[in-house]
Amino acid sequence: NAGVTQTPKFQVLKTGQSMTLQCAQDMNHEYMSWYRQDPGMGLRLIHYSVGAGITDQGEVPNGYNVSRSTTEDFPLRLLSAAPSQTSVYFCASRRDGGAFSNEQFFGPGTRLTVL
Amino acid sequence: RKEVEQDPGPFNVPEGATVAFNCTYSNSASQSFFWYRQDCRKEPKLLMSVYSSGNEDGRFTAQLNRASQYISLLIRDSKLSDSATYLCVVNNPGDYKLSFGAGTTVTVRA
Numbered sequence: 109n110a111g112v113t114q115t116p117k118f119q120v121l122k123t124g125q126s127m128t129l130q131c132a133q134d135m136n137h138e139y140m141s142w143y144r145q146d147p148g149m150g151l152r153l154i155h156y157s158v159g160a161g162i163t164d165q166g167e168v169p170n171g172y173n174v175s176r177s178t179t180e181d182f183p184l185r186l187l188s189a190a191p192s193q194t195s196v197y198f199c200a201s202r203r204d205g206g207a208f209s210n211e212q213f214f215g216p217g218t219r220l221t222v223l
Numbered sequence: 224r225k226e227v228e229q230d231p232g233p234f235n236v237p238e239g240a241t242v243a244f245n246c247t248y249s250n251s252a253s254q255s256f257f258w259y260r261q262d263c264r265k266e267p268k269l270l271m272s273v274y275s276s277g278n279e280d281g282r283f284t285a286q287l288n289r290a291s292q293y294i295s296l297l298i299r300d301s302k303l304s305d306s307a308t309y310l311c312v313v314n315n316p317g318d319y320k321l322s323f324g325a326g327t328t329v330t331v332r333a
Contacts, residue, residue: 139319148231150310150325151267158319166320198266212312212321214266 109134114199114215121189121222129184129218131199137213139202140182141166142174144195145217151198157182189222196220224249227313229324236301236331243297244327246311255314256287256294260307261326267310270296301331 115130133140141156143166153166157176171193173185182201186193196219202212229246236242248256256273271278273285273294284297298305311324 141320143323148325150227151323153320156319211269214268216266217264 111135112199112201112213112215114197114218116218117216118219119221121186121220123189123191123222125189127186127189129186129197129199129220131182131184131215132180133182133199133201133213134180135201135203135213136179137201138179138204140176141200141212142172142182142184143198143200144168144193145198146195154184154197186220191222194220194222225324226250226322227311227324229311229327231325231327233328233330236329238301238303238331238333240301240331241297241299242301242329243295244309244329245293245295246324246327247291247293248311248313248322249292250313250315251289251292252316253292253313254316256285257312257314257321258283258285258294258296259310259312259323261310262307270309298329301329303331303333305329306331 112133138159142154143151145151152168155174157163163174196217198217199215200212258270259267260270261267271280273287277286282299286295308326308328310326313322
């Protein structure tokens, strides 16, 4: 199993540009999520999905869109990049989100710089 | 108040030392607790789950104190390879989302 994969690993954008960060998992996990990690702030949830066709907002959703057309893929779209979106982005998945959560697996991250 | 709070450290310890640190959580109904490890510029990975009775995994011991709403992690006989940031993670009942602390940095020196 490849686990959780993310592309690209690094990206530089100009203010106002749009792009999609790709995320895929091959573990047949129902629950997937996107986080951003900034120094001193820990991981903050952007959007999450509890299954194909179902998405919801996390803590910091503004400026980002997601869709979940298949169990495997969960892309994150930046609509109009801003310098405040400079961060490290992690995609994650786990089997389900039940009352007693199981292990969450993370992708290797995408380091995004917005100029 | 943040849902999960951690002392950011850094904790600088010599090899072979014992180091321990806590994490506090605000929701008394929280049900699941974990410690994740994150190496520099890498993704977080599960270190261990934290059970009500406390649990050990080799040199690592995790404890849960529900009355005072904190969990702890103790590392015995520290190795250079233990240098990392340790993330406290909490899950609340009926909530798919995990809450992450900002992490405690541990540096083990030779």
